[in-house]
Amino acid sequence: MEQRMSEAKNAVDQPRIEAAVREILLAIGEDPDRDGLQQTPARVARAYAEFFSGLHQDAGEILGTTFDIAHSEMVLVKDIPFYSTCEHHLVPFHGVAHVGYIPGPDGKVTGLSKLARVVDLYARRPQVQERLTTQVVEALEEHLNPRGAIVVIEAEHMCMSMRGVRKPGAKTVTSAVRGALMNGATRAEAMSLIFSQR
């Protein structure tokens, strides 16, 4: 994991980001050489390396850790907090993801933390919420071969809160459902687990 993180960091051209941020500061009428701003381009470059570290990571490496624990019922990790970056305005959107699956006939079960790691991997890219939701469910399908999978994401988009339409608190909910979880009763069970006991 450590090695993957550093490889991903290297994949982001930090000097180029620094130069671009200096240009932005000049363009808004700031003085990039004043005391408080001197280190800002380098700080932003380091932050961007983190925000976009998922661009060069592969979900297969995360979901490759599986156990044979003969569980054939639903596994659901809910309220996984995440931060992502809206690809339209490059400002954050953040919220929680709920990720569940029903193991397939080959009984592949992954570690619970791996579900959260997969959310982070796809969140750390320029994103839209719909694609983030679909990418997570498709990674589960591809690497765990489950009977069914479900991903529900609830998020607030800063591009709708702090600018533009200015509606802080508005939440966007997206879902992607595959296989047996598309079935009415099973889907209803997953949804009630996700949205109950708040």
Ligand SMILES: Nc1nc2c(ncn2[C@@H]2O[C@H](COP(=O)(O)OP(=O)(O)OP(=O)(O)O)[C@@H](O)[C@H]2O)c(=O)[nH]1
């Ligand atoms: N579907 C979808 N839209 C998003 C997401 N994040 C931001 N948007 C929307 O992307 C749209 C971009 O619209 P544009 O008209 O091209 O850009 P804009 O002039 O900045 O739009 P406003 O935000 O309405 O001011 C906006 O309606 C945003 O709310 C997302 O994850 N999914």
Ligand SMILES: [Zn+2]
């Ligand atoms: Zn946006």
